[in-house]
Amino acid sequence: MRRDEPAGKFSTTRRDVLASAGALAAGGLAGSARATSPEALAVDGGRPAVSIPTSKHADAFRWPLYGPTEEAAVLDVLRNPGYGPIDDLERDWREHFGVSYAKAHCNGTSAIAAMFFALNLPPGAEVLVPSYTFFASIVPMRLFGLVPAFVDVNPRTLNFDLDDARRRLTPNVRAMMPVHWMGLPCPMDDVSAFAREHGLALLEDVAHAPGAAYRGKPLGAWGRMSIFSYQTTKPLPAMEGGMGMYQDRADYERATSFGHSDIPAKFPADSPYRRYAGTGLGLKLRMNPMAAALARAQLAGLDARNTAGTAQVRRLNDRIAQLPGLVEPPCPADARRIYYANNILFLDESKAGASRAAIVKALQAEGVKAREHRYPLQHKMPLYAEAEWWHHKPLIPDLAGTEEANRTAIALPYFTSEVPELVDQYAQAFEKVWAHRDKLA
Incomplete structure (x- = not known):
């Protein structure tokens, strides 16, 4: 319909x-x-x-569920080709979620890869992550020498089991990434306290849960970094696409430089990543502007x-x-x-x-x-x-x-x-x- x-x-x-x-x-x-x-x-x-x-x-x-608003958004890109819809989506996203930094990517998997790169952890560092998740939550770790430390889920919520996470801690564990499964929020106050107690970088996989919240705070705004997916089946579908959200400017600039050669030129003069304008740091992960326009239209009705x-x-x-x-x-x-x-x-x-x-x-x-x-x-x-x-x-x-x-x-x-x-x-x-x-x- x-x-x-x-x-x-x-x-x-x-x-x-x-x-x-x-x-x-x-x-x-x-x-x-x-x-x-x-x-x-x-x-x-x-x-x-x-x-x-x-x-x-x-x-x-x-x-x-697409209607006239989505059709008009895509047609506007066809009639006025350009990358402006990406900037528009990022602006609207920051306003909607109340965060300072957001970067669109070609899909959720690339947003995760950029997030792991932004962690800047030494090779061999481990990340607590549930096994009950899509491969994209985990496999990009290996590109940066990171290693998954598999954590159990609560069998009645399918979400990250903190008690089991305590058993999986090793001296190598440096970060953790709960997944808000099928739109159900993890108890982020307890998760955040656990991360602080053990000095872990807290990441969030919010691919299933855009618009969900915990204690009045949107999911994705709890962690140091978080990702969203716009794949066709997701709650905010744009056929393909993803978004990374960042609390800190340093994480935003490092993640962005990994997959966007043109953006570092816009960084402040004191940015250590500004000098990589024109090359970036390895990949091209830019979102398709038609998908960005579609995601922006969907965001308005999310x-x-x-x-x-x-x-x-x-x-x-x-x-x-x-x-x-x-x-x-x-x-x-x-x-x-x-x-x-x-x-x-x-x-x-x-x-x-x-x-x-x-x-x-x-x-x-x-x-x-x-x-x-x-x-x-x-x-x-x-x-x-x-x-x-x-x-x-x-x-x-x-x-x-x-x-x-x-x-x-x-x-x-x-x-x-x-x-x-x-x-x-x-x-x-x-x-x-x-x-x-x-x-x-």
Whole structure:
């Protein structure tokens, strides 16, 4: 659905929804461990709870959402070619996040590489980082002789586990980089205190969480440096692109000089990097101006989109999170989370009384786009077991929380358009499956 199209594109009425779902009792299992519907599960031949045709579901999950504003921004670059949109995006970004320094890059991975370069740590320095992340959070370290020190995640949040980080400390650890996974903020007061206690440079990977905040402070503004991604699936999509944010001028100038040969000429006269104008320090990481214009247009509507998407998730999760054994990731107090790509829940099979595989299969039969969520774990990739790529070979640990997360996570779609009938049918499908879960045991 285009952002300028009206909501309510499903013609199915509330009465149709309830009838097609077998007239589940009002309220279903909300606040209760049992349902009253006698209808058979769809996996056993009953009628699916989700009656809205699957051909119409794609609009409910469609991403990115571009409209006339984005089209006009890109057309303006075509009609007036130039690099001005990059400067415009950086200015708007600094104002939006309240930071002094920001530099756009061609993608989030290049922003991470520039950030690691800006650290200016000696070869062999280690960085605490979760294994439960995309490769780009880690692999660029090796270009500068840095080594990942893998840290476990909390299996109910998928975020950095500080208790495990304490166990992973070595004399070589010099920095740490939590990842705000799927838009859920890490508890940054505790994280910041940990970094200060151990004299570590604090970095943030905010690729999944632009617009999220902790205790009134935007994510990305807590660390010494942070990165964002504008890749197509991200909450602020510009097809490709990334942003680095920096608290200190020295970090900004060093990171910028790594991938931007033309920018050092604009540095103050006392900058040690000004003399590298015309060469930079190695790479060309400039963002495409069309992507910058697109990102800037998306930035203007970021908070509104995040708010609308969160409301959709709450409409579903506030209802189904009451079901026995179904666990929603807890959001830290005083935090504002957002959602990205998936709505992740966890199943405690002992409390649910059925296996994840059986429940997911039953939900799928009811018409729910659910799946068993297993994320590729970085510490198990061949790259980290091969010494030739690293200053010293990373330690490959046992990460119990990471393994548990992959055993228990269920991924639901993130509804990107307002589709209350479909959301309600999803809730009814969950309630129906839980009402008959003894048959799935």
